Amino acid sequence: MITGCYPRPLFNYVVGVGRWTLRVSAFAFLLATDRYPPFRLS
Numbered sequence: 001m002i003t004g005c006y007p008r009p010l011f012n013y014v015v016g017v018g019r020w021t022l023r024v025s026a027f028a029f030l031l032a033t034d035r036y037p038p039f040r041l042s
Helices: 008-030
Strands: none
């Protein structure tokens, strides 16, 4: 953060959490799929 560069592992983590959150929201609120989202960030 101080160097003005976003570390790649932190970026991958944030993107993975965002994707997982969207999958869970779609499952819970939209009932878009019958399969529960996996607990992984990829």
